[in-house]
Amino acid sequence: MPLTKEREAELSELCREFRIDVLKAIHGIQSGHPGGSLSVCEILTLLYQEIMNVSADKADDPDRDRLVLCKGHAAPMLYRNLIEKGFLPKDSMMTLRRINSQLQGHPSIHTPGVEMPSGPLGIGLSAAQGMAIGLKLNGSPARVYAVLGDGELDEGAVWEAAMSAPKFKLSNLTAVVDFNKVQLDGTTEEVMPIRDIEGKWRSFGWNVLRCDGHSLSGLYDAFSTAKNYMDGPSVIIADTVKGKGVSFMEGKAAWHGKPLSDEDLAKAVAELGGVN
Ligand SMILES: Cc1ncc(C[n+]2csc(CCOP(=O)(O)OP(=O)(O)O)c2C)c(N)n1
Numbered sequence: 179m180p181l182t183k184e185r186e187a188e189l190s191e192l193c194r195e196f197r198i199d200v201l202k203a204i205h206g207i208q209s210g211h212p213g214g215s216l217s218v219c220e221i222l223t224l225l226y227q228e229i230m231n232v233s234a235d236k237a238d239d240p241d242r243d244r245l246v247l248c249k250g251h252a253a254p255m256l257y258r259n260l261i262e263k264g265f266l267p268k269d270s271m272m273t274l275r276r277i278n279s280q281l282q283g284h285p286s287i288h289t290p291g292v293e294m295p296s297g298p299l300g301i302g303l304s305a306a307q308g309m310a311i312g313l314k315l316n317g318s319p320a321r322v323y324a325v326l327g328d329g330e331l332d333e334g335a336v337w338e339a340a341m342s343a344p345k346f347k348l349s350n351l352t353a354v355v356d357f358n359k360v361q362l363d364g365t366t367e368e369v370m371p372i373r374d375i376e377g378k379w380r381s382f383g384w385n386v387l388r389c390d391g392h393s394l395s396g397l398y399d400a401f402s403t404a405k406n407y408m409d410g411p412s413v414i415i416a417d418t419v420k421g422k423g424v425s426f427m428e429g430k431a432a433w434h435g436k437p438l439s440d441e442d443l444a445k446a447v448a449e450l451g452g453v454n
Contacts, residue, residue, distance in 0.1 A: 181228070181398040189227060189394050192262070193219050197423050198452040200254040203274040203281075205438040210275060210283065213433040214327060215255040217358040217418040220392050222247075225323055226259040229401055234264035237290060241320045244309050246294045248302025249327035249356065250284040251435070256292075257281045265291030300333025302326065303353060307339050310351040310411075321405065324353045329361030332370045337382070343411040344383030351411040352404045353384075356391060358420040362434050375415055384413045391416025424449055 181189075197219055204210035222245075226232065230243040247256050254274055260266045266280060266289070273279035280289045284297030294305045306324035313320045330336060343351055357375065359366050366372055380386045385407045389396035397416065404412035420434070421427025424446040438446060447454050 181395050185228070186394050189223060192227060193223050193394075194423075194450055195452075196223060196255065196258045196262075198447055198450050199258050199271050201424070201438060201443060201446050201450075203254055203271050205440075205443040206272050207275040208437040210254055210437060211251040211435045212424075212438065213360065213420040213427060213430070213435075214249060214356070214358070215252045216422045216424065216427065217391070217420045218249070218252045218255055218325060218356045219422065220394055220397060221325060221354055221356060221416055221418075222252075222255050222259050224394055224397050224401070225325075226263055228398070230323070231320070232263065232291070234290070237265070240316070241318050243321045243323065244293045244306070244313075245323045245325065246302040246306040246309070247285055247296055247325050248306075249299065249325060249330055250296030250302075252325075252327075252356075253281070253283065253285050256285060257289075260289075260291040263291065299327065299330040300335040303336050303339035303343075306351060306353070307343050307346075307348065310343070310348040311346055314346075314348065314350055320350065322351050324351070326353060326355050327361070328355055328357045328359060328366050328372060328375075329369065331355065331372055331375075332361075340379065340382045340384065347409065348411045349408045352401065353411065353413040354391075355413065355415050356418050357415050358391075358418040358422075360420040360429060360431050360434070362431065364431050379413045379415075384411055385409070386413055386415065388415045388417070391418035392422055 274281045285292045310322040387400045389400045400414045427433040
């Protein structure tokens, strides 16, 4: 069944609120990664708030779905989703990156709801693959989602996992590439051209899907198709915009890891229809 219009509107409103909260938190501590947190907003929000079988009261359920945020620097958007799911206290967002906070700059295994620590790029897909193999061996219906950046694809270890997941016919594994075409200090084309991104994954044996990574209904359909594909792992190439939702951040590498000034925050929040 496709995503209903009503539910899509609710999730879209959540995304708007999450963007504002994430930017306020990064501004509050004057440190963090706005660009890649905004680009992955719909992907994480749809997975956590609609698709994945996860809940705070059954956090240890062996059959829960797992998500590995391979691009760990987008942690603020992960935390905002975990808050919404009740894994973290409602008022904890502004503790981002502070001493003794559960919301560290990159995901820690000690944070409720986090399945795998991340930050060093390139390792997450292998970890997700290991989880998927274990779940399959146990006959669990759980699914594993790995969310990668396109700059992250420069890491060789990604391609080791990409090569082996089809061998193990891991139909319970879905990778998503947040394809925003911008990395830390330049475009992906400038830093390391990925060329035929779909063909690369396909040649390793993946079921390759592509959609607008800011379209909740488009993503939903792609996740449904991936779930129904039984012959091996699927990858969704999600076309996104770095800094999505804030005009002066969109498509700009400069906003990869730069905190917002008071003026930037006021402008961004106003654009997102929030209250400063
Ligand atoms: C192994 C490793 N090398 C370098 C870095 C520093 N680093 C953090 S984010 C980033 C760019 C990542 O680009 P991308 O995956 O496209 O992320 P996004 O644009 O989605 O934020 C880099 C090089 C890192 N975290 N890990």
